[in-house]
Amino acid sequence: MAIPTETLFLDPDSERTLQQQIQGLVADSILSGRFQAGEKMPSTRAFAKHLKVARITVSLAYNELVANGYLVSRDRSGYFVSDTAPRLPQFRPPPPDPEDAVDWDSVIANPFAPPSELVRPSDWRNYHFPFIYGQSDPRLFDHQNWRLCALNALGRKDFESLTTDYYERDDPVLIEYLRRQLLPRRGISARPEEVLLTMGAQNALWFATQLLLSPEKTAVMENPGYAGLRDLLRQVGCRTVFAEVDQDGLPPEAIPHGADVVCTTASHHCPTSVTMPIARRRELLRRAREENFIIIEDDYEFELPSLRAPTPALKAQDRTGCVIYVGSFSKTLFPGLRMGYLVAPEPFIRQARSLRAYIMRHPPGHVQRTMAYFLSLGHFDAQLTRMGDAFSRRRAVMEKAIEENGLELATPGLSGGSSFWLRAPAGVSTTALALRLREDSVLIEPGQAFFNPEEPNQNFYRLAYSSIASNRIPQGIELIARATEELARA
Amino acid sequence: MAIPTETLFLDPDSERTLQQQIQGLVADSILSGRFQAGEKMPSTRAFAKHLKVARITVSLAYNELVANGYLVSRDRSGYFVSDTAPRLPQFRPPPPDPEDAVDWDSVIANPFAPPSELVRPSDWRNYHFPFIYGQSDPRLFDHQNWRLCALNALGRKDFESLTTDYYERDDPVLIEYLRRQLLPRRGISARPEEVLLTMGAQNALWFATQLLLSPEKTAVMENPGYAGLRDLLRQVGCRTVFAEVDQDGLPPEAIPHGADVVCTTASHHCPTSVTMPIARRRELLRRAREENFIIIEDDYEFELPSLRAPTPALKAQDRTGCVIYVGSFSKTLFPGLRMGYLVAPEPFIRQARSLRAYIMRHPPGHVQRTMAYFLSLGHFDAQLTRMGDAFSRRRAVMEKAIEENGLELATPGLSGGSSFWLRAPAGVSTTALALRLREDSVLIEPGQAFFNPEEPNQNFYRLAYSSIASNRIPQGIELIARATEELARA
Incomplete structure (x- = not known):
């Protein structure tokens, strides 16, 4: 037929x-x-x-x-x-029996609350003025070379080393690049046994909190701080102390005695972008040594341009091995890549490697090798330069627009990376402001998610310029200023 | 200069x-x-x-x-x-201070034992007779089309949908293929909300054990059974009952009253390859319904050729939603890919999705899209046909060699998939046998790792033919037979 x-x-x-x-x-x-x-x-x-x-x-x-x-x-x-064409066996599934259905609420032993709410709609690319954070800008990404590297990594020559199930090891080419090129920029020297690849920074933070904390332990986190970390601390059930951040980042004196783990974004605080000065870093490390607490350093956005000379990581000053360092490629390549890394003393990395083997074995081999090529052929550095140029331009445009429109920078002169941290006029809820601005096709990030939920603070918001083109910035800022005034009057 | x-x-x-x-x-x-x-x-x-x-x-x-x-x-x-060439900032790291080093044993709150020992050396490809399990054979993999699919998935058109950080969603193209093509072969129909992509089967099993078990709960696992699962149960700290498997797989009567979770490889038991008959499946499901326990079905190697007509998954008969189904692409594509999936009722998948967001957000986007292309263009089915042909040939050669050399199949006539399960003569330790055979460049998998560690059993071993060429099989089997005799005489 x-x-x-x-x-x-x-x-x-x-x-x-x-x-x-x-x-x-x-x-x-x-x-x-x-x-x-x-x-x-x-x-x-x-x-x-x-x-x-x-x-x-x-x-x-x-x-x-x-x-x-x-x-x-x-x-x-x-x-x-063909007579020998692939074929699907067909089975008829039985009708469902909803009467008898499992009661999942009673069955699930360890319920997980959904992670903190996203501050951006999933169709954010359709908005005209997306001042949203942490998404990659396809206009700045070196597409063609990434594809070439992927093609190389999938070549027959690499196939064996990449397809094998290698529980213990990471791609040696990528580890070598990290150790020899990337970490030295942060002042960090590490042996291969002190580095572990992870599925992004979130995964690295999960390993660290999972290994170091329990309901009996006390963790300190910055306030405001990274919501994804707060989720992890809540889930592990430890006591969490929120330490108020000032113009110099986390004040060591805000760390209570008896702390077991202190989490900090020392070089580039999330979300305010302030940098911890060297004296504070020394004091923080001294106390860690004396009181035997561990520091988790999320060295977030370090690759992005700063207004000042780059500072080394806190980890670079760590002489006793009390700092666990977390890095990520999500901001500089793209978040969908899910690649990050941990740098810490060997006993800790050994444990994290075991834990990684339990939960997923290892990150996919050919993603690791693609990155190794992209990095070692110099494409990554070229990309950072390109991003740096574009971000500097956007920042200048934005700073001007912010000033002209009378918006208030919460940390003036300090912003770097890819965003500004702003304060709304007293009485204006930035959560309401964000919602109102969607009508104008403007996306901003209300600050609420960064604060201790027991002391809600809706007075701040973050404006990122990593996903918005320069020429859209002035109009976007104007719309924000107008909506802010509107809400202030109401 | x-x-x-x-x-x-x-x-x-x-x-x-x-x-x-x-x-x-x-x-x-x-x-x-x-x-x-x-x-x-x-x-x-x-x-x-x-x-x-x-x-x-x-x-x-x-x-x-x-x-x-x-x-x-x-x-x-x-x-x-270039004057504007990318440059590395250089910092001088302080000298280490080992005197003052952190005592990690006291600091780590939740130590993780390394996962069960690997039964193959990492340089297994250099052995002449690698009867090892679960690694992909580059001679059978459709390299070229995989690369083309990866290239497509990395194309500009797909970039946006793949690079975004999409915590909640999986690649809709891949989910659609799974639902419409892959799951129907197992008799399973599922809505998109009932499917979650994972980093391989290990990751899927981890989600399931993490959500369902706690120290107060009781899990049942097959004995012999999958060592990776035993590791997970030990780590979660639940009570574990080892149920002895017979020629028909897990006997329902071996499940004690009060079980909370029963783990089974019903269609193709690991490692014996036996299949659970329909009557037992019905009884297992009836008890699950009556006693309110959850079944975790690891539907392992279902895609590989069997000597008999394929049987639907246990999940296909599940009318109350008590079966959590685990699938993987590690055996049919390659393990380094780290792709698997969970199929379960929506309330469970919702929890697993939250947990996944906590620990790693999601599997990398472009790996998902590459797979979606490879599957939906028909390459995957073509590959299964090719693997099926090769494996059938190898199995025939191997069965003949096993018989001629007087080795004993523990489950005669039942082997399918990619391996045989054999019994050594009484008194011969297959752990010792495996070690001895390495001298002859032969790799076998001693059975010890599959058994309840409290009742060690070194009498069995697994011989896989997924990584060894047909023409090497006869000599390899002969070497095994000779070494076995040697040890039996000693």
Whole structure:
């Protein structure tokens, strides 16, 4: 029986190429049993005419389907569904029985609250003025070289080293680059046994909190601070002390005696961007040594340009191994990559490696190798330079617009990285402001999520310039100023 | 100052292309400050001569370095280190202070034992007769199409959807394929809200045990069974009952009253390959319903050819939602990919999704999209057919060799998937046998790791044929038989 072309349609919204769509269409129909072994396929001419595509597109799709064993080509008579084409076994599922359904509330032993609410809608790219944080800007990403590196990493030569299940090891090429190129920029020297790759910074923080904390222990976190960390501390059930941050970051005197773990973003505080001066760092390390607490340093956004000379990481001054260092590529490459790393003394890394093996074995091999190529061929540094230039320009435009429109920087002169931290007029809730601004296609990040939930503070907000083009900034800031005034008057 | 070519060397052991090596060499030297801004690079001719490579290779590397901002080209005078080349800030790390080092044993609140020992050496590819399990065979993998799919997934069109940090969602294309094509083969129908992507099966099992178990709960696992699961149960600290498996898999009557979670590999038992008959499945589900326990089904190796018609998953018969289904692509694509999935009722998946967001957000986006392409274009099914053919041939050769050499199959006639489960003569320790066989370049998997550690059993071993070519099998089996006799006599 010949297969009529009429049963086959292309999806106008598909993201695939026409050839891919045709291949998928035919493969699906064979797998699902709609096309049976021995049946004659429409001729390439008829099929092309029906689908309104070039005949060569259908031919190429058919060739691929022949290569994959779905079709056979018989001289002069055309293409047929192969007798040995892949097939799906079909089973009829029993009807569901909702009466008897499991009561999941009683069954789940360790319920997990959803992580802190996102401050951006998932369709943020459709907004005109997305002052949102931490997403990559496709205009700045070196697409072509990333693809080339991925292609290299997927080459036959690398295949064996990448596809193997290597519980213990990380990609030695990537570790070497980190140790020799990236960490030295932060003043850190580390042996390979002191570095562990993670699925982004969140994963690194999870390992650290999981290993170091328990309900009997006390953790200190910065207030305001990173909401993702607060989630982790709440989940582990430890006592959490919120230490108020000032113009110099976390004050050592705000750390109570008896602390077990102190979490800090010393070089570039989240979300205010202030930097901890060297005297404070020394005092922090001295107390850690004397009182035997561990410091988790989230060295966040260090690669991005700063107004001042870069400062080394806190870890660089750590002579006793009391600092656990967390780094990430989410901001400089893209967050969907999920790549970060831990640097810490070997006994800690050994434990974190075991924990990683339990929960997921290791991050995917070819993602590691792609990064290793991208970094070691110099593309990463080139990308940082490019991002730095663009971000500096955007920051200058933004600073001017902020001043002209009378908005208030909470930490003037200190902003670096990719965002500003602003204070709204007294009485204006930035949560309400953010919601109101969506009507104008403006996205801002209300500050509430960064504060101790027991002392809510809706007076601040963050404006990032990592995802917004320079020429949109002035109008966006103007809209924010107008909406702020509106709310202040109300 | 001109840079002398003499300071630059290629690494003969490097896995990179010559052009990549040259690029890396120059970028490294600039980043580390060895080459300074304004310095003249060696001419392409001189450099090529020194390195003994084609001049075009050096030219291409230089072009790339110009594009990345490391070099500038001046007409007629050659290439120079750019004034704006990326540079590394340099810090001098303080000397270490080992006297004062942190005592990690006292600091780590939740120590993690290393996961169960690996039964293969990391250089297993250098062994002549690798009867090891679970590694991918590069001879069977559809390399070229995987690379093409990766290239597509990294295309500009897909970039936005893949690079974004999307905590909640999985790649909708991949989820759709799983629901419409893969799960129906196991008789499972599921809504998108009932599926969650994980970092391999281990990660899926971790989510399930983490959510469902606690020190107060009781888990049942098969004996012998999967060592990775036993590790997870030990870590969560629940009471673990080991249920002896017979020729029909896990006997429902071996499940004690009061069990909270029962873990099973019903369709293809690990490591014996036996299949649970339908009557037992019904009884297992009936008891789960009546006694309110949850079943974790690790539907392991279902895609691989079996001697008999495929059976649907246990999950296919689940009418109350008491089965949590775990699947993986590690065996059919490659383990380094780290991709698996959970299928379970929505309340459970919601919790698992929250937990996933805490520990790592989500699996990398472009790995998901690459898989989505590979699967939906029909390459995956074609690959299964190819693997099925090769594995069937290898199994036939192996079965014959096993019989001819007088080795004993522990589950005769039942083996499928990618391995056989064998019994050694009484008194022969397969742990010792495995060690002895390494001298002959033979790798086997001693069975000890699969058994309840409190009742050690060294009488069994697993021989897999997923990584060994057909023509090596007979000699390998002969060597095993000879070493077995040797140990039996000793």
